Amino acid sequence: MGILIIVVVVVVVVALLGMAMSVRNVQQYERGVVFRFGRLLPNLRAPGLRLIRPIGDRMRKVSVQTEVLGVPAQGAITADNVTLTVDAVVYFRVLDPVKALVNVNNYPSAVLQIAQTSLRSVIGRADLDTLLSDRDHVNTELRTVMDAPTEDPWGLRIERVEIKDIALPESMMRSMSKQAEAERERRSRVIAADGEFQASQRLTDAARTMADTPGALQLRLLQTVVDVSAEKNSTLVMPFPVEMLRFFERQDGGSSGTPAGHEHDTAASAAETIARTLPGVLSPSAHGEAGGGTDATPPGRESLRRSDGSPEDPPAAA
Numbered sequence: 001m002g003i004l005i006i007v008v009v010v011v012v013v014v015a016l017l018g019m020a021m022s023v024r025n026v027q028q029y030e031r032g033v034v035f036r037f038g039r040l041l042p043n044l045r046a047p048g049l050r051l052i053r054p055i056g057d058r059m060r061k062v063s064v065q066t067e068v069l070g071v072p073a074q075g076a077i078t079a080d081n082v083t084l085t086v087d088a089v090v091y092f093r094v095l096d097p098v099k100a101l102v103n104v105n106n107y108p109s110a111v112l113q114i115a116q117t118s119l120r121s122v123i124g125r126a127d128l129d130t131l132l133s134d135r136d137h138v139n140t141e142l143r144t145v146m147d148a149p150t151e152d153p154w155g156l157r158i159e160r161v162e163i164k165d166i167a168l169p170e171s172m173m174r175s176m177s178k179q180a181e182a183e184r185e186r187r188s189r190v191i192a193a194d195g196e197f198q199a200s201q202r203l204t205d206a207a208r209t210m211a212d213t214p215g216a217l218q219l220r221l222l223q224t225v226v227d228v229s230a231e232k233n234s235t236l237v238m239p240f241p242v243e244m245l246r247f248f249e250r251q252d253g254g255s256s257g258t259p260a261g262h263e264h265d266t267a268a269s270a271a272e273t274i275a276r277t278l279p280g281v282l283s284p285s286a287h288g289e290a291g292g293g294t295d296a297t298p299p300g301r302e303s304l305r306r307s308d309g310s311p312e313d314p315p316a317a318a
Helices: 002-022 097-102 107-125 128-133 135-147 170-212 214-229 242-256 263-277
Strands: 023-026 030-036 048-051 057-063 067-077 083-094 156-167
Touching: 002 023, 023 030, 030 097, 057 097, 067 107, 083 107, 083 128, 107 135, 107 156, 128 135, 128 156, 135 156, 170 214
Parallel strands: none
Antiparallel strands: 023 048, 030 057, 067 083, 083 156
């Protein structure tokens, strides 16, 4: 009776051990690949509790999650002979667990080596400006280069490749900063020249308008005098344009009826009219005062001559 109990106990223990060796737990993100005496079984084990033979069967679990693989910094030379250091990151996942286990040994390491060689190859075909300005195009080309030898033979899919950083030499960084500064200077000069051109066009329009309206020039002159006098200057130099002299000439000619042949007398009368109208503007030296008197000859009067060379009588005072 005791021997029977021992035999039953041994059988139960062996059955429990065999069941423990036969049960495998496959996670949701994994797939089970079973080898029976080294031979691959065609059916994959889905997630859950799965039974295999305790003797002769061996299960390998393969994760189908997306894995992230960092590519160390790689020194490369661009198409325009610029030496730089580039590092990247690769996102990939397993599509076919059987190929990932059978066709390649340690597929993460294989993907890392492919990423390093592909990164150097793509950078060697691109120039520096493309790497800095069109990085999306470089990432797409790098993914295409890496996906060709890995998807069909190894059962892997390269989902994404991103270049993280591009380290430039110090000399190249200084050259690029100088280039950017020169470009900014060029833009500022172009903008300033364009502003000058637009201002010259507006000044041309304003001059054309003032030429059509002589009174506008006089108003502008008076406005300039007002602006200068607001600075509280001790001396004010006020220019008299030819148009103002012509204005006084017309006023003097219309009042006295001077003939057209007495242009010199009219100019002298205009000068006297200006002197009487604006006595505080003209300095004493402008009136030609020799001894400080008020009866000195006005400027320009000594040059009045008749056609025969004799002095011309001054016109009667108005």
